[in-house]
Amino acid sequence: MPPQLAPGVAEALEEFLRHLELERGRSPHTVRAYRADLTGLLADVTDLPELDLPVLRRWLAAGHGAGAARSTLARRAAAARTFTAWARRSGRITTDPGARLVSPRPRPALPDVPTAAEAAAVLDAAGSGAAEGEPVALRDLLVLELLYATGVRVAELCSLDLDDVDGDRRALRVIGKGDRERTVVYGVPAEAALRRWLDTGRPALVRSESPPALLLGARGGRLDPRVARDVVHRALTAVPGAPDVGPHGLRHAAATHMLEGGADLRYVQELLGHAKLATTQLYTHVTVERLKVVHEQAHPRA
Template identity: 80%
Template sequence: MDPRPGPRSSRRAGDAAVGGGGDAPAGLAPAVAEQLDRFLRHLELERGRSRHTVRAYRGDLTTLLTGLADLTELDLRALRGWLTAQHTAGAGRSTLARRAAAARTFTAWARRDGLIETDPGARLASPRPHRTLPAVPDAEQTAEVLTAAESGSAQGDPVALRDRLVLELLYATGVRVGELCGLDLADVDLDRRTLRVVGKGDRERTVVFGVPAAAALRRWLDDGRPALVRPTSPRALLLGARGGRLDPRVARTVVHRALAAVPGAPDVGPHGLRHAAATHMLEGGADLRYVQELLGHAKLATTQLYTHVTVERLKVVHEQAHPRA
């Protein structure tokens, strides 16, 4: 495939911008709503944040700014009172940490933009989230899922061929489901068995996949995709039943359905296959830096979460096999 001239946005053509526009949310003063929209456009257009991230910021900050006449009322006391109210309403540590981070990002922007004289968010503390990983299917359960998908695609049904490829690539590469559905044909190098993926912050990386995923990909390109493609279809690698780009929600359904068919397998969805890929590679002796690159983590500390899982696995093996356990 021909290489692209440079990085592309993770948002596909036709996606609507979500930063601004529309009526002010209920409870927001018009001036405050306008400033929030400016901030959201800043996130989207200048910092390259995804539509999902911008939407999350809008929701969190709307609860913070509701009832304020202007941003000068946004001081440290107001921020702490807002977090306390969230905690009283039952928000967990991870939710509180995320909302506090959103508030700090907003107040820092407002200070730089001259909307407030000081940055109250710089002094806002929040609880650290408990960073845990969900249960993941073990290697045997994952193999059973993929074997069933291969058998189901044997008759050549194009949707079954696509679903098999979804499962194979999610597990083989550890990509996020949005990254997978965002792939174009030009992102595939079947000879080298690589994909070019655009992840968070429009960071581009190359991921590799093995022989089983390559076989599923070739079968999809030869027999599956041509049966679903329409004159108006995009150059997307994965297509829906009507010829459009595959919706991540459909991919999630594919994974949930496949895992549900395997007795004892946790129902974890696409992100669970991503966690399984990382966990199984580390258990197999992969270097942590390699797993970081494959998953597209900006910080090694994020990848190191998986070492906890493998240490627990080592404890189990030690207890079962060591004579002095």
Template identity: 75%
Template sequence: MTRTGDADLPADIAEAIDGFAAHLERERGRSRHTVRAYRSDLTDVLRGPARLSDVDLGHLRTRLADTREAGASRATLARRAAAVRTFTAWAVRTGLLETDPAARLGSPKAGTVLPDVMDAAQAGAVLEAAGSGAAEGEPEALRDLAVLELLYATGVRVAELCGLDVDDVDESRRTLRVLGKGGRERTVVFGVPAAGALRRWLERGRPGLVTAASPPALLLGVRGGRLDPRVARSVVHRAVQAIPGVPDTGPHGLRHAAATHLLEGGADLRYVQELLGHATLSTTQLYTHVTVDRLKVVHDQAHPRA
């Protein structure tokens, strides 16, 4: 665990942040990246008071206001406010604070910016081009096609895809067993094109990359290890950039496209929620903003007062 090590912070505040970071890692299972983000936000917001007990609501609001005036986005402000609220609630539970100074700390609602979505024809062109590149049977090309087809077919997150093992695939049912955020397991389905790409990868591509030290990962890198999500992102960007006119996007863009095209095709919102692994329906509803034209058509066709 990396310590705060900020000379501008009083010792008790720095120690409290260290203790909170340990709590996040060991008890709540947060990733090191997430813990670093908490540290950064708390170090900035808590700078100024001489002791932890001197932190009050007025100071917290002033620090957030300073951040806003410095040009920070609403998302940044909301994240920092949430970090402070979580920290001070923990500090009260552990006896470091008698009262919670952030209990009434508000934050702006963070706006959600979704990537430009490719249409179905563009998605088809990207996958067709990738399929042509894999026609010669090179292991990497077969793997890359499987990555693209599965991301678009299932809408899984890139980390979820790279975390799959061979045993997580049920080819007869065309399903994947996916471990998502918060350790939630779900089953996602994929279609015939993705099934074909996956079968060619398993039969002709994976044997060319696997080594004696390889893990049981479904997707492998060039050295036989589990495919790194960063490599998968590069695969998507290269494939998309090869087709003129397609918005440059990564795996999240394919996830967005999968959700959007399902909704445009008439899929139930609850089904899309389950496919994407969203904990709440409100998150899935963010993907409906590009289907307004279709909603208008349905309304015009079906509503008696249209």
């Protein structure tokens, strides 16, 4: 059960979270994460001016002592800095202690991704399952094809409407994090899956009250991201040797395989919707690690 905050502190936290959602356009998932982190920080604070640098450092040290990962500590520190900067701007504190808070930099994790052959096997198996034209099977094939073809996040995929599809250019209009809009393109296999879904799959599931969503659930509503995740997990576990990494694993695979095929890093950044190139550069580490493995296995003087 979350700790009970002092009334004034709790009121300030709620106003900050509204600021994140309404003024900065942060997603509900991000707002929940901020709430969880900051509730822990503010649990022993009775008044916001008590929130000084030693309090912030002790909070992070307690997390480190409890075994929190470097990435978790970095996320908590970022949440604290954002909150104290807002509190200073809004006049609730006179100085910003978060500006001097140093946190451990998270070590970039190398994501485990299916190989190109494994991804092809996943899609081939899904295509065989959709051969008879069953509507849900056609939808599931499209989910897999678009996730791998475009590298979109599963929430972005499920948020697509029919008018976000530009069939002539084989492109999708995607609204990503921070309400940033981008265009992603897809190839011929995804186009074929999309056409079959629109021609026969979606009409079989649509209801009079259905939204204009591209992807529909079995009852005609917008496809829930949790259902899409289950689709991906089932498809990956059906292929021997493929890592069960879920939709984000297909996103990682799309980026990794494009870089391995010679794509420019800036293009992959645009495809994935990363605000910073440094985020996309993680995938160059993945490809370098794979090159090292091949080199050690094949080179006589490795």
